[in-house]
Amino acid sequence: MPVSSSTTDRSARLTRWLVTAPPAVFLVIFFLIPALIMAGASFREPGEFGGLAPLAESGPSLDAYRFILDDVIYAWILAKSFAIAGLTTVICLLFAYPLAMLIVRSPKRQRDVFILLVILPFASNFLIRIYAWMIILGPLDLLYSPVAVVVGMVYVHLPFMILPLYTNLEKHDPALLEAAQDLGAGKWAGFWRVTWPLSLPGVLSGSSLVFIPVLGMFAVPELLGGTGDLLMGNLIKEQFLDNRDWPLGAALSLLLTLAVLAVAGLSAVLTRNRGQT
Amino acid sequence: MALLEIRSITRRFGKLEAVKNVSLDIESGQFFTLLGPSGCGKTTILRMIAGFDQPDEGELYLDGQPLADIPPERRPVHTVFQSYALFPHLTVSGNIAFPLEMAGRSRDEIRRRTGEALALVHLEDKGDAFPHELSGGQKQRVALARGLVNKPRLLLLDEPLGALDAKLRERMQGELIALQREVGVTFVFVTHAQQEALALSHRIAVMNEGRIEQLDVPEALYCTPKSRFVADFIGTINLISAEVLEADRHGLRLDAAGLGEIAAPPLASAVAGMRGALAVRPEHLRIAGHAERIGLKNHFSGTVGESLYRGDVTVYKVRLDNGLLLEALATNAGPGRARFHEIGDRVSIEWRHDAGVFLDH
Amino acid sequence: MKRGFWLWTATLATYAFLYLPLAVVVLFSFNDSELNASWVGFTTRWYGKLLGDAGMLQAAANSLLIAIVSSTIATVLGTMAGISLHRWHPRFMPFLVLTPVAMPEILLGVSLLLFFRQVLDLTLGLLSILVAHITFSIGFVAIIVRARLAGMDESIFEAARDLGATPWRTFTRVTFPLIVPGIVAGFLMSFTLSIDDFVITFFVAGVGVATLPLQIYSMIKVAVTLEVNAISTLLMALTLTLIALASRFAPDTLRKAS
Numbered sequence: 001m002p003v004s005s006s007t008t009d010r011s012a013r014l015t016r017w018l019v020t021a022p023p024a025v026f027l028v029i030f031f032l033i034p035a036l037i038m039a040g041a042s043f044r045e046p047g048e049f050g051g052l053a054p055l056a057e058s059g060p061s062l063d064a065y066r067f068i069l070d071d072v073i074y075a076w077i078l079a080k081s082f083a084i085a086g087l088t089t090v091i092c093l094l095f096a097y098p099l100a101m102l103i104v105r106s107p108k109r110q111r112d113v114f115i116l117l118v119i120l121p122f123a124s125n126f127l128i129r130i131y132a133w134m135i136i137l138g139p140l141d142l143l144y145s146p147v148a149v150v151v152g153m154v155y156v157h158l159p160f161m162i163l164p165l166y167t168n169l170e171k172h173d174p175a176l177l178e179a180a181q182d183l184g185a186g187k188w189a190g191f192w193r194v195t196w197p198l199s200l201p202g203v204l205s206g207s208s209l210v211f212i213p214v215l216g217m218f219a220v221p222e223l224l225g226g227t228g229d230l231l232m233g234n235l236i237k238e239q240f241l242d243n244r245d246w247p248l249g250a251a252l253s254l255l256l257t258l259a260v261l262a263v264a265g266l267s268a269v270l271t272r273n274r275g276q277t
Numbered sequence: 278m279a280l281l282e283i284r285s286i287t288r289r290f291g292k293l294e295a296v297k298n299v300s301l302d303i304e305s306g307q308f309f310t311l312l313g314p315s316g317c318g319k320t321t322i323l324r325m326i327a328g329f330d331q332p333d334e335g336e337l338y339l340d341g342q343p344l345a346d347i348p349p350e351r352r353p354v355h356t357v358f359q360s361y362a363l364f365p366h367l368t369v370s371g372n373i374a375f376p377l378e379m380a381g382r383s384r385d386e387i388r389r390r391t392g393e394a395l396a397l398v399h400l401e402d403k404g405d406a407f408p409h410e411l412s413g414g415q416k417q418r419v420a421l422a423r424g425l426v427n428k429p430r431l432l433l434l435d436e437p438l439g440a441l442d443a444k445l446r447e448r449m450q451g452e453l454i455a456l457q458r459e460v461g462v463t464f465v466f467v468t469h470a471q472q473e474a475l476a477l478s479h480r481i482a483v484m485n486e487g488r489i490e491q492l493d494v495p496e497a498l499y500c501t502p503k504s505r506f507v508a509d510f511i512g513t514i515n516l517i518s519a520e521v522l523e524a525d526r527h528g529l530r531l532d533a534a535g536l537g538e539i540a541a542p543p544l545a546s547a548v549a550g551m552r553g554a555l556a557v558r559p560e561h562l563r564i565a566g567h568a569e570r571i572g573l574k575n576h577f578s579g580t581v582g583e584s585l586y587r588g589d590v591t592v593y594k595v596r597l598d599n600g601l602l603l604e605a606l607a608t609n610a611g612p613g614r615a616r617f618h619e620i621g622d623r624v625s626i627e628w629r630h631d632a633g634v635f636l637d638h
Numbered sequence: 639m640k641r642g643f644w645l646w647t648a649t650l651a652t653y654a655f656l657y658l659p660l661a662v663v664v665l666f667s668f669n670d671s672e673l674n675a676s677w678v679g680f681t682t683r684w685y686g687k688l689l690g691d692a693g694m695l696q697a698a699a700n701s702l703l704i705a706i707v708s709s710t711i712a713t714v715l716g717t718m719a720g721i722s723l724h725r726w727h728p729r730f731m732p733f734l735v736l737t738p739v740a741m742p743e744i745l746l747g748v749s750l751l752l753f754f755r756q757v758l759d760l761t762l763g764l765l766s767i768l769v770a771h772i773t774f775s776i777g778f779v780a781i782i783v784r785a786r787l788a789g790m791d792e793s794i795f796e797a798a799r800d801l802g803a804t805p806w807r808t809f810t811r812v813t814f815p816l817i818v819p820g821i822v823a824g825f826l827m828s829f830t831l832s833i834d835d836f837v838i839t840f841f842v843a844g845v846g847v848a849t850l851p852l853q854i855y856s857m858i859k860v861a862v863t864l865e866v867n868a869i870s871t872l873l874m875a876l877t878l879t880l881i882a883l884a885s886r887f888a889p890d891t892l893r894k895a896s
Contacts, residue, residue, distance in 0.1 A: 015805065016726050023719035023776055027734045030773045031746070034753035038745075041752055095655070098648035116885060121656045123877040125834045127854050128870040132659030134858070135666065158656065216742025219836065223858060233744050240748055240841065253748050260741060327800055349799045362797035365790070366815045375811075379802030423801065 042250035064251035074235075078255065081231040084146075085214040088153040089161075089207050095154070096161040096206065101195075104169045115166065122159040129156055130223050137224070144226035152220040157213065161206040168202025169195075201271055208267045212260050232256050278341055280305040280463055281326065281431060286335030288321055295321045296332070297487035303431075303465060308457050310466040312474040313484035314510070319467045323433050326465065327356050339430060350379070355424040356433040359440075361416045363408040369419050370395070370404040376427040394422040397456070414445050418452075425460055434466045438473065450476055471511045475499065483507050499558075501634050508556040508636060515559065515603050521551040521635070529635055531555060535599030540574045540630035547635060557633035562605035564593055567623035574630035579603070581622045591617060595626055660874065667867035684868040694869065697853040701833050704764065704849065708771035709828035715772070716779025716828070717821050721813075723780060724787040739777035746774060747841030754842060762844025770842045771832045778831065779824035786820030826884035830877050 043060045068074045103114040121129070133152050137143045142151075172195065180190045218233030236256065239249030279302035288296040296318040303309045311319035324330040326337060328349030337344040344352065355376065363372050373394050377387045395401050398418035408416060417437060424432050438446045438453075454477055457464050468474055474481050475495040482492040483506075491498060491507045502508035505516065519531035519539060524547040531539040533555070541555055565571050567578065582602065583594040593605045603626055618624055670679035688694055719735045722728060738746060750770050754760045798808040836851040843852055850873060857866050 011805070016722070019718050020722040020726065020728055020731065023715040023722070023780070024728075024731065024734060026715055027738070027773065027776065030750065030753070030769055031738050032734065033757075034749035035745075037752050037757060038749040041756070095648075095652045098645050099652045102645050102649045117653065118656070119881060119885075120878060121660055123830070123881045124660060124874040125836070125851055125854070125870070125877070127836055127851055127858065128663060128874065129659065131854075131858055131866060131870065132663045134862075135662055136659055155655070155659065158652075212740065213742050216744040218744060219855075233742070236744055236748060240751060246752065249748065250752065253745055256742065257745055260745075264740070329796060329800075348804075349796075350802050350804050354800075356797070356800045358793045358797055360791055360793050362791060362793040364794055364798070364812060366812075375798075375803075376801040379807065427802070 038250050038253055042247055042254050044247045044250075046245045046247050061247075064245075064247040067248060068251055068255070074252070074255075077230065077232060077235060078259070081215050081233075082259070084150060084153065084231060085211045087150055088157060088214050089210045091150070091154050092158050092161040092210050093203065093207070095158060096165050100162055100165040100169050103166055104172075115163075118159055118162050126156050127219065130220055133224060143224065144229075146225065146229050148224040149221050149229050149231075152224040153214050153217065156217075156220065157210045160209040160213075164205040164209060165199065165202045168199050168205070172198055204267050204271050208264060211263055215259060215263075216256055232259075279303060280340065281465075282338040282341075283322070283326075284336050284338070286322070286325065286332035286337065288318075288325065288330065288332050294487050296325075298335070299484075299487070299489055300335075301482055301489065301492060303463060305463055306461055307479045308454070308464045308466065308477055310468060310474045310478040310481045311484060312468060312471060312481050312510075314469055316486075317484040318487040319484050320435060323356075323435055323465065323467050326431065327354055327433055328352050353427075353430040354433060355427065355429045355431075356435065357417075357420045357424050357437045359435045359437065361408075361420040361437075363416055363419055363423075365408055368405050368407055369400065369411070372408070372419055373423045373426050376423065380427060390426055394426040397425070397460070398422045413441055414449060417441070417449060421453075421456065425456075425462060429462065431463050431465055434464060436468050438468075438470075446473075453477060475511070483510060485510075502556060502636070504638055505554065505556070505636055508634075513559055513604055515557045515562065516554040516636075517557070517601065517603075518552075518554050519635075521547050521549050521553075524548055524551075528630060531635065536577060536597065536601065541633055541635050542631040544635045546637065551637055553635055553637040555633050556636050557628055559592070559604045559606040561628050561632040562603060563627045564595065564605045564607055564618065565625045565627065566618070567625055570625065571627050573627035575632075576625055576627040578623065578625055581618050581620050581624055584618060584620055586617070593618060593624075595624060597626065663867050664871045664874070666864060667871045669864060669867075672863065684864045685872075687863075687865050688868050688872075691865065693848065694850075694853055694865075697848040697850050700764065700847060701850040704767055704771060705829050705832040708768050708775060708832050709825050712772045712775035712828045713779050713821060713825040716776040716824055717783050717817070719776055719780035720783025720787065720820070720824075721817075724784045735777050735780045737777075738774045739781070743774070743835075743837040744841075746770070747838040750838070751841045762842055763847045766842040766844065767839055767847065767849065770838050771828075771835060774835075774838060775828035775831055778827050779821075782824040782827065783817055783820045786817050790816060823884045826880050830880050830884075833873070834877065 042064050043062065045061050045063060099118075103111055103118075106114060130152050133148065133155060134143060137148050137151070142148050176194050176198070177190050180194045185193060215231075216233045216236075217231065218237045221229050221231045221234050222237075232252065232255075236249050236252045239245045239252060281303040283299060283301050283303075285298050285300050286296055287294065287298050295316075299318070299322065311322060313319050321330060325332055326344075328344070328347065331345075339352070339354070364375065367375065370391050374387050374391045377390060382390075391404075392401075395404055398421055400415065400418055400422070403411065403415065403419075408419070411419065420437070438449055441449060450473060453464075466474070466477060475498075478495060480492065480494055481498055483490045483498060485506050491503045498507060498511055502511065502514075508514040508516070517533050517536070517539070519533040521529055522532050522538070523530040524544070526543055528543050529541040529547055531541055533539050539555060563571050563573060570576070577597050579595040579597040581593055582596045583592075585592040585594075589609060591607050591609060593607065595603050595605060597603060605626060665677075667684055668680050668682065669677055670681035670683070671677075719731065723731055723735065747770070750766070750773070751762075754762060754766050760766060794812060795808055798812045799805070803811060834851060835849075836855065839849055839852060840855070843849065848856075850869070854866060854869060857863070
């Protein structure tokens with residue numbers, strides 16, 4: 001929509017700044033800068049009563065990182081977090097795929113109802129959803145175990161897998177499956193060779209929406225898991241609120257950020273390679 | 278003074294010159310068309326008239342006033358967009374009333390003129406409908422009414438009939454002509470469909486690669502094209518390479534390689550020794566069986582390569598004995614069943630000494 | 639249309655999985671017993687207890703106040719961001735606006751905690767929670783508004799100017815009316831997110847201030863009573879209403895936005 005002469009050009013540019021600046025400035029101040037502060041904090045020493053030591057007293061230090069590298073338990077917890085995230089993602093996929101397929105095959109009006117029914121449980125506070133499982137798993141003697149943690153993670157994140165999958169499957173041209181059938185493919189082959197490959201962008205999208213948040217969760221392991229089931233999120237929370245060793249907490253957060261960026265980057269590369277988005 | 282004067286405008290996008298030094302005048306009350314293939318610059322010129330783009334060089338004048346620093350909303354020029362661009366949140370009446378509201382007209386005047394506009398395009402009972410409830414042809418008409426209600430000096434139409442199916446398109450063409458004559462507003466029409474341009478326009482500017490190839494009335498463009506591009510772009514044409522042997526005010530004598538002598542109508546700029554091509558329309562080529570003769574000045578023998586029956590006419594592609602392929606159109610209008618020539622038949626192709634036009638480029 | 643038996647079974651199982659736990663919570667909120675163990679009888683005393691619980695009421699009031707204020711500001715800023723993203727695609731905007739939505743909440747919470755305490759030396763409380771909620775809501779509103787804009791024929795904005803509307807009038811008469819459903823959906827979405835937020839609020843709330851989710855959390859950790867079920871049920875009813883409202887306003891927009 002770029003338009004005409006110099007006077008309108010100037011006012012167009014002014015409009016552009018007036019509209020873009022307020023949200024941008026707000027986010028720079030309250031998102032970008034805090035992120036940078038957090039990165040910087042990881043290179044500081046902890047204060048006497050918690051928090052950060054004033055810069056004047058102690059210069060930058062790598063203590064926090066040395067701490068992490070020294071103790072193998074940190075690597076172990078990071079690995080466990082990845083494992084739980086992966087397991088959760090796969091289970092969500094197994095639940096979500098048939099559901100999404102069924103919704104797509106339903107007539108238009110029913111589809112909206114089905115989708116609404118998917119979103120509604122999402123409407124409840126996620127603490128409530130965890131609490132619900134505490135009630136159910138308690139008597140079953142499954143509470144405070146890795147199983148409970150996975151169940152909780154899946155329950156909280158399932159809608160995030162269903163919606164992108166559904167959005168993708170909805171766009172599939174039904175003629176493609178018919179063409180496959182016409183050329184001799186049975187139902188299973190039709191699925192594997194046509195539907196599944198075409199749905200991969202949706203699968204990737206949903207997987208990112210599940211995997212990444214799970215990596216950082218602490219409430220689910222804390223309420224549903226035993227003391228041996230702590231994940232990255234719990235560690236970070238501990239450092240910031242219980243131990244008040246902020247540099248260590250910041251370093252762990254940075255680690256988590258890198259892990260998240262790696263996953264996001266991988267997902268972006270995979271999506272681009274397929275030639276579709 | 279013409280209504281719209283375009284003087285030597287040039288528009289560049291990076292390295293590409295979309296419009297190269299174009300000048301033209303559009304008189305008031307005309308149906309003027311910019312015709313050409315995609316990318317020839319016609320839409321760019323339209324946008325510059327509307328104000329959504331500025332020329333890098335040159336000026337535009339409306340009623341003698343320069344348009345240079347006037348933004349689109351202040352130009353007395355309205356556009357009918359290719360996608361119609363109807364406001365989805367307003368009714369048909371709301372859409373049509375929009376320009377009147379922008380111009381600050383009184384409530385009564387708006388109501389009156391909206392009603393008149395609806396009647397003009399025969400949509401009186403659709404005033405309260407929303408755009409998504411209308412058919413393509415109806416949306417088209419709302420867009421027209423909306424563009425005309427404010428009585429602009431110019432109405433610009435950007436390939437408005439492109440999205441319609443063939444029959445509807447033909448009907449809308451007729452309605453457009455009637456509308457323009459009735460309202461008297463000057464139309465500037467952009468299209469790549471040459472038959473449409475011929476049917477609708479008073480004058481046509483044929484464009485190619487940013488330049489105007491020829492600006493003329495439809496008959497002149499069709500019968501006396503001035504370049505190969507125009508000859509080929511409009512309708513179908515046969516081009517026979519030839520050299521001028523003799524030229525006077527009665528006609529030309531041409532020599533076509535491998536064919537022999539051809540008689541052609543006179544051309545003022547032709548001189549002996551000039552090379553070029555004779556452009557002849559398929560409907561001027563008469564086809565007859567090998568043994569028969571119609572008796573026209575130019576006659577050559579050949580074999581039928583293709584025969585395409587189209588109901589009202591049959592198109593023959595005939596390969597002359599020297600290898601040249603000519604297209605001839607035969608009307609199937611004779612009494613009783615028409616006589617058809619089969620593929621492989623030997624036939625005679627003939628045309629009049631004053632048919633066609635000699636093109637030197 | 640043939641839908642396989644297995645497909646139906648898997649689907650029903652999934653829906654059961656989704657709803658049963660919540661049904662249990664709601665059910666037991668009416669249970670005349672101290673525990674979530676077995677059904678004793680019907681009662682509404684837990685809801686009564688809620689009304690008498692001063693801490694809970696204060697938390698509810700805080701949550702409501704924060705939700706209203708943060709959603710309003712986030713909707714304004716988010717709408718601007720959405721328009722900017724759609725019309726001008728400034729290079730840095732997608733990153734700035736969308737990353738808070740995509741990254742784990744704990745990172746946002748922790749960095750804001752650091753920022754508020756270390757840089758601004760701000761006492762944590764209502765203000766810090768407010769700012770935090772606005773930060774993560776802007777992205778959601780922007781996505782919804784952008785989706786709404788993307789679904790429209792671009793040429794209508796040019797058409798408005800062509801027909802005599804100045805850029806400002808084009809915005810007020812054409813652009814704005816068309817994105818209003820998106821703005822409303824964005825507001826409702828921010829409101830819901832704010833009421834429900836736990837993780838980020840947990841880090842920036844400080845000692846004195848409680849919101850509903852924080853209150854629920856301490857109740858779960860310290861002493862589980864069926865009061866938790868009652869407040870959970872009420873909260874579910876609230877967010878359900880909000881989502882139903884949002885889907886009425888812009889059903890396709892929500893779908894496109896996901």
